[in-house]
Amino acid sequence: MKVGIIGATGYGGLELIRLLHRHSGISSIDLFTSSDEGELFSHKYSYLMNIYDTPLHKIRIEHLAKLDVIFTSTPSGVTSRLLPPLIGKGPRIIDLSGDYRLSAEDYTQWYGKDAAPASSLQKAVYGLTEWNREAVKDAVMVANPGCYPTAVLLSLLPAVKNGLIDTDSLIIDAKSGVSGAGNKPNQMTHFSETNESLSIYKVNKHQHIPEIETGLARFAEKTRPITFSTHLVPMTRGILAAAYAPLADGVTEKQLQECYQESYQHETFVRVMPPGPKFSTNQVYGSNYCDLQTHVDPRTNRATIVSVIDNLVKGAAGQAIQNMNVQFGFKETEGLDLVPSYI
Numbered sequence: 001m002k003v004g005i006i007g008a009t010g011y012g013g014l015e016l017i018r019l020l021h022r023h024s025g026i027s028s029i030d031l032f033t034s035s036d037e038g039e040l041f042s043h044k045y046s047y048l049m050n051i052y053d054t055p056l057h058k059i060r061i062e063h064l065a066k067l068d069v070i071f072t073s074t075p076s077g078v079t080s081r082l083l084p085p086l087i088g089k090g091p092r093i094i095d096l097s098g099d100y101r102l103s104a105e106d107y108t109q110w111y112g113k114d115a116a117p118a119s120s121l122q123k124a125v126y127g128l129t130e131w132n133r134e135a136v137k138d139a140v141m142v143a144n145p146g147c148y149p150t151a152v153l154l155s156l157l158p159a160v161k162n163g164l165i166d167t168d169s170l171i172i173d174a175k176s177g178v179s180g181a182g183n184k185p186n187q188m189t190h191f192s193e194t195n196e197s198l199s200i201y202k203v204n205k206h207q208h209i210p211e212i213e214t215g216l217a218r219f220a221e222k223t224r225p226i227t228f229s230t231h232l233v234p235m236t237r238g239i240l241a242a243a244y245a246p247l248a249d250g251v252t253e254k255q256l257q258e259c260y261q262e263s264y265q266h267e268t269f270v271r272v273m274p275p276g277p278k279f280s281t282n283q284v285y286g287s288n289y290c291d292l293q294t295h296v297d298p299r300t301n302r303a304t305i306v307s308v309i310d311n312l313v314k315g316a317a318g319q320a321i322q323n324m325n326v327q328f329g330f331k332e333t334e335g336l337d338l339v340p341s342y343i
């Protein structure tokens with residue numbers, strides 16, 4: 001298959017290249033740029049010397065239309081303008097940005113930008129693979145989930161769908177490595193601002209709040225607002241999301257654990273772990289795994305449900321390739337059978 005990556009020079013793009021390189025079904029990868037047309041990729045990134053010595057292409061619709069799959073890993077607001085003429089016209093599109101994940105109203109409210117045209121928005125399928133596989137298969141346009149929503153939805157959906165926790169006052173506390181903010185440094189992500197420091201940011205204003213709420217409503221019919229807070233941690237990759245909620249009346253810890261085991265028993269990339277002393281982002285580093293753990297405090301009857309992912313893999317490029325594998329009938333693990341880089 002002929003693949004193209006728009007935004008290849010960014011973090012999500014680089015991770016797509018790393019993973020697609022090992023994929024047996026790919027014959028070519030064309031790399032597109034909005035700023036460095038003609039530059040050899042290995043000049044820009046010398047770590048790719050002798051691997052990708054190809055020039056970066058200008059983004060042209062006629063070129064894109066000849067490809068089988070297009071990954072877009074660009075800032076919000078780009079794909080809603082660029083993609084509409086291509087959707088349903090040949091290439092399958094997998095968009096890593098937030099442009100096609102929300103209703104037009106939510107997008108405008110939370111991203112503060114114009115939403116994608118309605119006719120293109122209605123063709124998008126939400127690509128949370130484990131929960132929406134059938135729809136992804138036929139999708140011409142996949143809205144790849146955000147990094148935090150991937151971690152949170154995979155961790156909460158079994159409990160919420162099965163009514164095992166009381167969701168009236170659901171609190172989710174999430175922490176991310178700095179690569180989640182992309183490769184353009186700013187004051188928040190500058191080394192001297194993040195090193196030896198931990199920050200909370202976008203309190204009650206994070207753009208992933210509506211995506212999580214929509215995801216819970218889409219797959220589990222939960223419609224109450226959530227409290228979701230995000231923190232920046234001085235590490236490069238990784239997300240840890242901890243959700244807190246009381247168990248529903250009469251539900252036991254054993255039932256909660258069994259529900260998780262059953263929900264994901266056939267899923268390669270979601271690993272339900274027994275409660276243990278340590279649970280950390282490095283156990284999934286560089287891999288497409290989402291690891292989950294459930295705990296119940298017998299003193300409060302409150303559940304703590306925790307997930308970890310690598311934001312650039314399961315939270316972005318890995319899940320995008322998993323979706324491509326589903327669309328094209330590859331083994332879902334193709335290109336993604338990575339052992340985490342624990343140390």
Ligand SMILES: NC(=O)C1=CN([C@@H]2O[C@H](COP(=O)(O)OP(=O)(O)OC[C@H]3O[C@@H](n4cnc5c(N)ncnc54)[C@H](OP(=O)(O)O)[C@@H]3O)[C@@H](O)[C@H]2O)C=CC1
Nearest residue numbers: 007009010011012033034035073074097147180182183316
């Ligand atoms: N980082 C993460 O962990 C995750 C990111 N995402 C989302 O994925 C998208 C990409 O993220 P990330 O890779 O981190 O971001 P980066 O900022 O690292 O990269 C974005 C790339 O987009 C390209 N770009 C910028 N402006 C335009 C434009 N107007 N038209 C076309 N291309 C443009 C740039 O390349 P060039 O200048 O060469 O065109 C740039 O390298 C974002 O929407 C992000 O929110 C989603 C999940 C996780």
Ligand SMILES: CC(=O)N[C@@H](CCC(=O)OP(=O)(O)O)C(=O)O
Nearest residue numbers: 097098146147176177180181207
């Ligand atoms: C650490 C960090 O800053 N993370 C970013 C993730 C942004 C992202 O992936 O944005 P979309 O999903 O909306 O495209 C943030 O919290 O805004």
